[in-house]
Amino acid sequence: MDHHEVVERALIHIEERLDQPLSLDEVADAFHLSKFYFHRLFSAMTGISLNSYILSRRLNASLPLIREGRTSLTDIASQLGFGTPSSFTRAFQRRYGIAPSSLRAHLPPLLPVPIPPLVRRPIKNINGDVVADFxxxxxxxxxxxxxxxxxxxxxxxxxxxxxxxxxxxxxxxxxxxxxxxxxxxxxxxxxxxxxxxxxxxxxxxxxxxxxxxxxxxxxxxxxxxxxxxxxxxxxxxxxxxxxxxxxxxxxxxxxxxxxxxxxxxxxxxxxxxxxxxxxxxxxxxxxxx
Structure with a gap:
Protein backbone atom coordinates (compact mmCIF):
# COMPACT_ATOMS: atom_id res chain seq x y z
CA MET A 1 0.00 0.00 0.00
CA ASP A 2 1.15 3.55 -0.69
CA HIS A 3 0.92 6.32 1.89
CA HIS A 4 -2.45 7.56 0.68
CA GLU A 5 -3.99 4.08 0.79
CA VAL A 6 -2.67 3.46 4.31
CA VAL A 7 -4.25 6.63 5.67
CA GLU A 8 -7.48 6.19 3.70
CA ARG A 9 -7.87 2.68 5.13
CA ALA A 10 -7.01 4.03 8.59
CA LEU A 11 -9.88 6.53 8.30
CA ILE A 12 -12.28 3.67 7.56
CA HIS A 13 -10.76 1.58 10.37
CA ILE A 14 -11.42 4.42 12.81
CA GLU A 15 -14.94 5.08 11.55
CA GLU A 16 -15.93 1.45 12.11
CA ARG A 17 -14.64 1.48 15.69
CA LEU A 18 -15.81 4.78 17.15
CA ASP A 19 -17.64 2.85 19.88
CA GLN A 20 -14.48 0.96 20.81
CA PRO A 21 -11.23 2.01 22.52
CA LEU A 22 -8.99 3.65 19.94
CA SER A 23 -5.38 4.66 20.46
CA LEU A 24 -2.31 5.45 18.43
CA ASP A 25 -0.87 2.04 19.29
CA GLU A 26 -4.01 0.18 18.19
CA VAL A 27 -4.41 1.98 14.86
CA ALA A 28 -0.69 1.81 14.01
CA ASP A 29 -0.57 -1.90 14.85
CA ALA A 30 -3.50 -2.55 12.53
CA PHE A 31 -1.32 -1.39 9.64
CA HIS A 32 1.94 -2.89 10.92
CA LEU A 33 3.64 0.49 11.33
CA SER A 34 5.49 1.96 14.27
CA LYS A 35 3.37 4.39 16.23
CA PHE A 36 5.96 7.14 15.77
CA TYR A 37 6.02 6.88 11.98
CA PHE A 38 2.26 6.40 11.72
CA HIS A 39 1.62 9.50 13.82
CA ARG A 40 3.87 11.60 11.58
CA LEU A 41 2.31 10.13 8.45
CA PHE A 42 -1.27 10.61 9.63
CA SER A 43 -0.66 14.20 10.74
CA ALA A 44 1.11 15.06 7.49
CA MET A 45 -1.59 13.54 5.29
CA THR A 46 -4.65 14.86 7.15
CA GLY A 47 -3.36 18.08 8.71
CA ILE A 48 -4.62 16.98 12.13
CA SER A 49 -3.35 14.72 14.91
CA LEU A 50 -4.83 11.23 15.27
CA ASN A 51 -6.40 12.01 18.66
CA SER A 52 -7.99 15.21 17.36
CA TYR A 53 -9.35 13.37 14.34
CA ILE A 54 -10.86 10.56 16.46
CA LEU A 55 -12.47 13.15 18.72
CA SER A 56 -14.01 15.00 15.75
CA ARG A 57 -15.42 11.78 14.29
CA ARG A 58 -16.88 10.68 17.63
CA LEU A 59 -18.61 14.02 17.98
CA ASN A 60 -19.84 13.67 14.41
CA ALA A 61 -21.22 10.20 15.24
CA SER A 62 -23.08 11.64 18.23
CA LEU A 63 -25.23 13.95 16.08
CA PRO A 64 -27.81 11.39 14.82
CA LEU A 65 -27.92 9.72 18.25
CA ILE A 66 -28.77 13.03 19.89
CA ARG A 67 -31.39 13.97 17.29
CA GLU A 68 -33.10 10.55 17.47
CA GLY A 69 -33.68 11.09 21.18
CA ARG A 70 -33.80 7.39 22.07
CA THR A 71 -30.47 7.37 23.95
CA SER A 72 -29.61 9.54 26.93
CA LEU A 73 -26.69 11.94 26.65
CA THR A 74 -24.96 9.99 29.41
CA ASP A 75 -25.24 6.76 27.42
CA ILE A 76 -24.10 8.49 24.22
CA ALA A 77 -21.03 9.81 26.02
CA SER A 78 -20.25 6.33 27.33
CA GLN A 79 -20.94 4.63 23.99
CA LEU A 80 -18.55 6.91 22.14
CA GLY A 81 -15.70 6.61 24.61
CA PHE A 82 -15.97 9.86 26.55
CA GLY A 83 -14.89 9.50 30.15
CA THR A 84 -17.78 11.46 31.60
CA PRO A 85 -20.92 13.21 30.32
CA SER A 86 -19.35 16.55 31.23
CA SER A 87 -16.28 15.86 29.08
CA PHE A 88 -18.59 14.99 26.18
CA THR A 89 -20.56 18.20 26.68
CA ARG A 90 -17.42 20.36 26.81
CA ALA A 91 -15.98 18.78 23.66
CA PHE A 92 -19.32 19.14 21.86
CA GLN A 93 -19.59 22.81 22.76
CA ARG A 94 -16.03 23.52 21.61
CA ARG A 95 -16.74 21.79 18.31
CA TYR A 96 -20.23 23.07 17.50
CA GLY A 97 -20.71 26.08 19.74
CA ILE A 98 -23.83 24.72 21.42
CA ALA A 99 -24.61 22.14 24.09
CA PRO A 100 -25.84 18.67 23.08
CA SER A 101 -29.10 19.35 24.88
CA SER A 102 -29.74 22.30 22.54
CA LEU A 103 -29.45 20.01 19.55
CA ARG A 104 -31.96 17.67 21.16
CA ALA A 105 -34.35 20.62 21.33
CA HIS A 106 -34.03 20.79 17.51
CA LEU A 107 -32.03 24.02 17.52
CA PRO A 108 -30.06 24.42 15.34
CA PRO A 109 -29.97 21.58 12.77
CA LEU A 110 -26.58 19.87 12.65
CA LEU A 111 -26.04 16.98 10.28
CA PRO A 112 -23.22 14.41 10.37
CA VAL A 113 -20.64 14.61 7.60
CA PRO A 114 -19.00 11.69 5.78
CA ILE A 115 -15.38 10.70 6.20
CA PRO A 116 -13.40 13.66 4.83
CA PRO A 117 -11.64 12.98 1.53
CA LEU A 118 -7.87 12.74 1.73
CA VAL A 119 -6.01 15.52 -0.01
CA ARG A 120 -3.68 13.89 -2.51
CA ARG A 121 -0.19 15.27 -2.93
CA PRO A 122 3.30 13.76 -3.02
CA ILE A 123 5.12 13.53 0.30
CA LYS A 124 8.69 12.87 1.37
CA ASN A 125 10.64 11.92 4.47
CA ILE A 126 13.15 14.41 5.86
CA ASN A 127 15.20 13.24 8.82
CA GLY A 128 12.43 10.94 9.98
CA ASP A 129 9.63 13.50 9.56
CA VAL A 130 6.95 13.35 6.88
CA VAL A 131 6.15 16.50 4.92
CA ALA A 132 4.43 17.42 1.70
CA ASP A 133 6.96 17.14 -1.10
CA PHE A 134 8.43 20.50 -2.07
Whole structure:
Protein backbone atom coordinates (compact mmCIF):
# COMPACT_ATOMS: atom_id res chain seq x y z
CA MET A 1 0.00 0.00 0.00
CA ASP A 2 1.15 3.55 -0.69
CA HIS A 3 0.92 6.32 1.89
CA HIS A 4 -2.45 7.56 0.68
CA GLU A 5 -3.99 4.08 0.79
CA VAL A 6 -2.67 3.46 4.31
CA VAL A 7 -4.25 6.63 5.67
CA GLU A 8 -7.48 6.19 3.70
CA ARG A 9 -7.87 2.68 5.13
CA ALA A 10 -7.01 4.03 8.59
CA LEU A 11 -9.88 6.53 8.30
CA ILE A 12 -12.28 3.67 7.56
CA HIS A 13 -10.76 1.58 10.37
CA ILE A 14 -11.42 4.42 12.81
CA GLU A 15 -14.94 5.08 11.55
CA GLU A 16 -15.93 1.45 12.11
CA ARG A 17 -14.64 1.48 15.69
CA LEU A 18 -15.81 4.78 17.15
CA ASP A 19 -17.64 2.85 19.88
CA GLN A 20 -14.48 0.96 20.81
CA PRO A 21 -11.23 2.01 22.52
CA LEU A 22 -8.99 3.65 19.94
CA SER A 23 -5.38 4.66 20.46
CA LEU A 24 -2.31 5.45 18.43
CA ASP A 25 -0.87 2.04 19.29
CA GLU A 26 -4.01 0.18 18.19
CA VAL A 27 -4.41 1.98 14.86
CA ALA A 28 -0.69 1.81 14.01
CA ASP A 29 -0.57 -1.90 14.85
CA ALA A 30 -3.50 -2.55 12.53
CA PHE A 31 -1.32 -1.39 9.64
CA HIS A 32 1.94 -2.89 10.92
CA LEU A 33 3.64 0.49 11.33
CA SER A 34 5.49 1.96 14.27
CA LYS A 35 3.37 4.39 16.23
CA PHE A 36 5.96 7.14 15.77
CA TYR A 37 6.02 6.88 11.98
CA PHE A 38 2.26 6.40 11.72
CA HIS A 39 1.62 9.50 13.82
CA ARG A 40 3.87 11.60 11.58
CA LEU A 41 2.31 10.13 8.45
CA PHE A 42 -1.27 10.61 9.63
CA SER A 43 -0.66 14.20 10.74
CA ALA A 44 1.11 15.06 7.49
CA MET A 45 -1.59 13.54 5.29
CA THR A 46 -4.65 14.86 7.15
CA GLY A 47 -3.36 18.08 8.71
CA ILE A 48 -4.62 16.98 12.13
CA SER A 49 -3.35 14.72 14.91
CA LEU A 50 -4.83 11.23 15.27
CA ASN A 51 -6.40 12.01 18.66
CA SER A 52 -7.99 15.21 17.36
CA TYR A 53 -9.35 13.37 14.34
CA ILE A 54 -10.86 10.56 16.46
CA LEU A 55 -12.47 13.15 18.72
CA SER A 56 -14.01 15.00 15.75
CA ARG A 57 -15.42 11.78 14.29
CA ARG A 58 -16.88 10.68 17.63
CA LEU A 59 -18.61 14.02 17.98
CA ASN A 60 -19.84 13.67 14.41
CA ALA A 61 -21.22 10.20 15.24
CA SER A 62 -23.08 11.64 18.23
CA LEU A 63 -25.23 13.95 16.08
CA PRO A 64 -27.81 11.39 14.82
CA LEU A 65 -27.92 9.72 18.25
CA ILE A 66 -28.77 13.03 19.89
CA ARG A 67 -31.39 13.97 17.29
CA GLU A 68 -33.10 10.55 17.47
CA GLY A 69 -33.68 11.09 21.18
CA ARG A 70 -33.80 7.39 22.07
CA THR A 71 -30.47 7.37 23.95
CA SER A 72 -29.61 9.54 26.93
CA LEU A 73 -26.69 11.94 26.65
CA THR A 74 -24.96 9.99 29.41
CA ASP A 75 -25.24 6.76 27.42
CA ILE A 76 -24.10 8.49 24.22
CA ALA A 77 -21.03 9.81 26.02
CA SER A 78 -20.25 6.33 27.33
CA GLN A 79 -20.94 4.63 23.99
CA LEU A 80 -18.55 6.91 22.14
CA GLY A 81 -15.70 6.61 24.61
CA PHE A 82 -15.97 9.86 26.55
CA GLY A 83 -14.89 9.50 30.15
CA THR A 84 -17.78 11.46 31.60
CA PRO A 85 -20.92 13.21 30.32
CA SER A 86 -19.35 16.55 31.23
CA SER A 87 -16.28 15.86 29.08
CA PHE A 88 -18.59 14.99 26.18
CA THR A 89 -20.56 18.20 26.68
CA ARG A 90 -17.42 20.36 26.81
CA ALA A 91 -15.98 18.78 23.66
CA PHE A 92 -19.32 19.14 21.86
CA GLN A 93 -19.59 22.81 22.76
CA ARG A 94 -16.03 23.52 21.61
CA ARG A 95 -16.74 21.79 18.31
CA TYR A 96 -20.23 23.07 17.50
CA GLY A 97 -20.71 26.08 19.74
CA ILE A 98 -23.83 24.72 21.42
CA ALA A 99 -24.61 22.14 24.09
CA PRO A 100 -25.84 18.67 23.08
CA SER A 101 -29.10 19.35 24.88
CA SER A 102 -29.74 22.30 22.54
CA LEU A 103 -29.45 20.01 19.55
CA ARG A 104 -31.96 17.67 21.16
CA ALA A 105 -34.35 20.62 21.33
CA HIS A 106 -34.03 20.79 17.51
CA LEU A 107 -32.03 24.02 17.52
CA PRO A 108 -30.06 24.42 15.34
CA PRO A 109 -29.97 21.58 12.77
CA LEU A 110 -26.58 19.87 12.65
CA LEU A 111 -26.04 16.98 10.28
CA PRO A 112 -23.22 14.41 10.37
CA VAL A 113 -20.64 14.61 7.60
CA PRO A 114 -19.00 11.69 5.78
CA ILE A 115 -15.38 10.70 6.20
CA PRO A 116 -13.40 13.66 4.83
CA PRO A 117 -11.64 12.98 1.53
CA LEU A 118 -7.87 12.74 1.73
CA VAL A 119 -6.01 15.52 -0.01
CA ARG A 120 -3.68 13.89 -2.51
CA ARG A 121 -0.19 15.27 -2.93
CA PRO A 122 3.30 13.76 -3.02
CA ILE A 123 5.12 13.53 0.30
CA LYS A 124 8.69 12.87 1.37
CA ASN A 125 10.64 11.92 4.47
CA ILE A 126 13.15 14.41 5.86
CA ASN A 127 15.20 13.24 8.82
CA GLY A 128 12.43 10.94 9.98
CA ASP A 129 9.63 13.50 9.56
CA VAL A 130 6.95 13.35 6.88
CA VAL A 131 6.15 16.50 4.92
CA ALA A 132 4.43 17.42 1.70
CA ASP A 133 6.96 17.14 -1.10
CA PHE A 134 8.43 20.50 -2.07
CA UNK A 135 11.14 22.06 -4.14
CA UNK A 136 12.82 25.44 -3.77
CA UNK A 137 12.59 27.32 -7.02
CA UNK A 138 12.69 30.71 -8.69
CA UNK A 139 9.36 31.97 -9.97
CA UNK A 140 10.28 33.88 -13.11
CA UNK A 141 8.84 37.40 -13.55
CA UNK A 142 5.90 37.46 -15.93
CA UNK A 143 3.07 39.63 -17.16
CA UNK A 144 -0.39 38.16 -16.62
CA UNK A 145 -3.57 39.29 -18.34
CA UNK A 146 -6.86 38.46 -16.70
CA UNK A 147 -9.43 39.41 -14.14
CA UNK A 148 -8.64 41.03 -10.78
CA UNK A 149 -11.11 41.18 -7.90
CA UNK A 150 -11.28 41.45 -4.13
CA UNK A 151 -12.70 38.79 -1.83
CA UNK A 152 -13.58 38.75 1.84
CA UNK A 153 -13.12 35.64 3.95
CA UNK A 154 -16.05 36.81 6.07
CA UNK A 155 -18.37 36.35 3.08
CA UNK A 156 -18.97 33.52 0.60
CA UNK A 157 -15.49 33.96 -0.85
CA UNK A 158 -15.45 30.52 -2.50
CA UNK A 159 -18.41 31.38 -4.73
CA UNK A 160 -16.84 34.77 -5.51
CA UNK A 161 -13.55 33.25 -6.66
CA UNK A 162 -15.24 30.58 -8.77
CA UNK A 163 -17.71 32.95 -10.44
CA UNK A 164 -15.10 35.59 -11.27
CA UNK A 165 -12.62 33.00 -12.55
CA UNK A 166 -15.30 31.70 -14.89
CA UNK A 167 -15.57 35.20 -16.38
CA UNK A 168 -12.03 34.81 -17.67
CA UNK A 169 -12.57 31.29 -18.99
CA UNK A 170 -15.63 32.43 -20.91
CA UNK A 171 -13.41 34.80 -22.90
CA UNK A 172 -10.92 32.13 -23.97
CA UNK A 173 -11.42 29.93 -27.00
CA UNK A 174 -9.63 26.71 -27.87
CA UNK A 175 -6.83 28.60 -29.64
CA UNK A 176 -5.58 29.90 -26.27
CA UNK A 177 -3.24 27.28 -24.87
CA UNK A 178 -0.88 27.09 -21.90
CA UNK A 179 -1.05 27.52 -18.14
CA UNK A 180 -3.41 29.55 -16.00
CA UNK A 181 -2.28 31.38 -12.86
CA UNK A 182 -4.28 32.42 -9.81
CA UNK A 183 -2.43 34.95 -7.64
CA UNK A 184 -3.54 35.65 -4.06
CA UNK A 185 -2.15 38.93 -2.71
CA UNK A 186 -2.43 41.91 -0.35
CA UNK A 187 -3.79 40.06 2.66
CA UNK A 188 -3.17 42.58 5.44
CA UNK A 189 -2.74 41.71 9.15
CA UNK A 190 -6.05 41.54 11.01
CA UNK A 191 -7.94 41.79 7.71
CA UNK A 192 -10.17 39.24 6.02
CA UNK A 193 -9.85 40.87 2.60
CA UNK A 194 -7.38 40.03 -0.14
CA UNK A 195 -7.00 40.38 -3.91
CA UNK A 196 -7.19 37.62 -6.48
CA UNK A 197 -5.88 37.65 -10.04
CA UNK A 198 -6.88 34.90 -12.44
CA UNK A 199 -4.88 35.26 -15.62
CA UNK A 200 -2.68 33.83 -18.34
CA UNK A 201 0.82 34.84 -19.54
CA UNK A 202 -0.55 36.11 -22.86
CA UNK A 203 -1.92 39.45 -23.90
CA UNK A 204 -5.69 39.70 -23.78
CA UNK A 205 -7.76 42.55 -25.14
CA UNK A 206 -11.02 42.38 -23.24
CA UNK A 207 -12.92 45.63 -22.89
CA UNK A 208 -14.83 44.76 -19.72
CA UNK A 209 -14.62 45.79 -16.07
CA UNK A 210 -12.18 43.96 -13.81
CA UNK A 211 -9.81 42.98 -16.64
CA UNK A 212 -6.22 44.05 -16.08
CA UNK A 213 -2.63 43.31 -16.98
CA UNK A 214 -0.43 42.73 -13.94
CA UNK A 215 3.34 42.28 -13.66
CA UNK A 216 4.34 39.55 -11.19
CA UNK A 217 7.94 40.02 -9.94
CA UNK A 218 10.59 37.35 -9.67
CA UNK A 219 10.13 35.40 -6.44
CA UNK A 220 11.98 32.69 -4.57
CA UNK A 221 9.38 30.09 -3.61
CA UNK A 222 8.60 26.76 -2.06
CA UNK A 223 6.70 24.78 -4.69
CA UNK A 224 4.05 22.18 -3.77
CA UNK A 225 1.78 20.04 -5.95
CA UNK A 226 -1.84 19.20 -5.09
CA UNK A 227 -4.88 17.47 -6.52
CA UNK A 228 -8.24 18.88 -5.46
CA UNK A 229 -9.93 22.23 -5.00
CA UNK A 230 -7.62 24.75 -3.29
CA UNK A 231 -10.65 26.35 -1.68
CA UNK A 232 -11.43 23.05 0.06
CA UNK A 233 -7.92 22.10 1.21
CA UNK A 234 -6.96 25.34 2.90
CA UNK A 235 -6.34 23.82 6.33
CA UNK A 236 -4.14 21.07 4.90
CA UNK A 237 -2.16 23.58 2.86
CA UNK A 238 -1.59 25.77 5.94
CA UNK A 239 -0.40 22.74 7.90
CA UNK A 240 1.88 21.63 5.06
CA UNK A 241 3.38 25.09 4.78
CA UNK A 242 3.92 25.43 8.55
CA UNK A 243 5.63 22.02 8.68
CA UNK A 244 7.78 22.97 5.70
CA UNK A 245 8.91 26.20 7.38
CA UNK A 246 9.72 24.39 10.62
CA UNK A 247 11.62 21.48 9.10
CA UNK A 248 13.44 23.40 6.37
CA UNK A 249 14.14 26.37 8.68
CA UNK A 250 12.95 28.79 6.03
CA UNK A 251 11.12 32.07 6.59
CA UNK A 252 8.28 33.67 4.69
CA UNK A 253 9.07 36.53 2.35
CA UNK A 254 7.61 40.00 2.89
CA UNK A 255 6.16 40.04 -0.62
CA UNK A 256 2.61 41.33 -1.02
CA UNK A 257 1.92 38.05 -2.87
CA UNK A 258 0.75 35.29 -0.54
CA UNK A 259 0.38 32.35 -2.94
CA UNK A 260 0.47 31.61 -6.65
CA UNK A 261 -1.52 28.70 -8.04
CA UNK A 262 -0.59 27.35 -11.49
CA UNK A 263 -2.67 25.02 -13.61
CA UNK A 264 -0.74 23.55 -16.53
CA UNK A 265 -3.80 23.71 -18.81
CA UNK A 266 -6.02 26.78 -18.74
CA UNK A 267 -8.89 24.65 -20.07
CA UNK A 268 -8.59 22.05 -17.30
CA UNK A 269 -8.83 23.77 -13.93
CA UNK A 270 -9.90 20.50 -12.31
CA UNK A 271 -6.45 19.01 -12.78
CA UNK A 272 -3.52 18.85 -10.41
CA UNK A 273 -1.86 22.19 -9.79
CA UNK A 274 1.25 23.74 -8.31
CA UNK A 275 1.39 26.13 -5.38
CA UNK A 276 4.21 28.67 -5.14
CA UNK A 277 4.67 30.21 -1.67
CA UNK A 278 7.21 33.10 -1.53
CA UNK A 279 10.01 32.60 1.01
CA UNK A 280 13.20 34.46 1.83
CA UNK A 281 16.17 33.46 -0.26
CA UNK A 282 19.03 32.77 2.11
CA UNK A 283 22.67 32.70 0.95
CA UNK A 284 22.89 28.89 1.09
CA UNK A 285 19.59 28.30 -0.72
CA UNK A 286 21.12 27.79 -4.11
CA UNK A 287 19.97 24.23 -4.63
CA UNK A 288 16.73 22.30 -4.40
CA UNK A 289 16.03 20.78 -0.93
Missing amino acids: TLTEFAPMRLSGIVFEVDLASDYEATIRSHSNLLLQELDASVQGPCYVVYSNCQPDSTRFNVLCGIPQELRIEKPFYFTVDVPQLFCAKFTYTGDLLEIGDVLKTDYARFLKISRQETDDSHIELIQRFDDVHDLGSSYHIFAPIQKLPLDSEEE
